[in-house]
Amino acid sequence: MSGLALVSTFCPDRVGLVSAITGHLFDSGINLRDATFASLGSGAEFSAVCELPGGLSVDAVQASLSAVPELAGAQVKVTPFAFDPAPGPQTLVTHRVEVSGGDQPGLIARLSDIFTQFGANIVRLDAQTLPDRSGERYSLRFSVAIPPERAEVCLSAVANTAETLSLNCKTESL
Incomplete structure (x- = not known):
């Protein structure tokens, strides 16, 4: 009988890192279920x-x-x-939301609170500071599970908040 484990690594980012980790796990007879990888500054x-x-x-x-x-x-x-390793209904992504523009302190907290108010679950979150012609651009991407009956008003609240802060907002229904 197999057991379940959470494998976590944090180290300097380098080419071949995902290949080395997943190859080693595979060679050890380990099957991957949900997995994530992210570069975080110069780390990974x-x-x-x-x-x-x-x-x-x-x-x-x-x-x-x-x-x-x-x-x-x-x-x-x-x-x-x-x-439980099986995904539940709150992990099925229904929408992707991208907000970008100048960095705004507290932006993630503010937007995540909007999702909470509408019963939406954040399944994935990715935030990056990217170089831009005018300096830096902050890009924030949410993959969320929004209850269908609340999706329209939730996405409107996110878009209105982004507009108030002079940020770009794109949404995609899946």
Whole structure:
């Protein structure tokens, strides 16, 4: 019987990192379920819910993953995963929302509060500071599950907030 584990790594970003991590996990007989990777400044973070084959402990996975050359100096953490790995209805993305423009302190808090008010669940969030001709541009992308009966008013509230702050807002229904 397999067990579930959460595998998390944080280290300097480099080419081949995802390949090295996922290749090592595959070679160890580990099946990936939900997984994410992100460059964060000059660092990189990888996290995945993993199905461990019988007899393979989280300590053994952590030790072997820590020995992968591409993860030299990385923070590697492998822990039992106690949640249901099957996605629930609140994780099914119904809309993507992108807001961009000048950096606004508190923007993520403000927009996430709007989603909360309308019963929307944030499934993924990505925020980046990007170079722009006029300096820097802040780009924020949400993948959200919005209840159908609240979608129109929720997206209007997000768009109105972005407009008030002189930001661009694009929405996509899936």
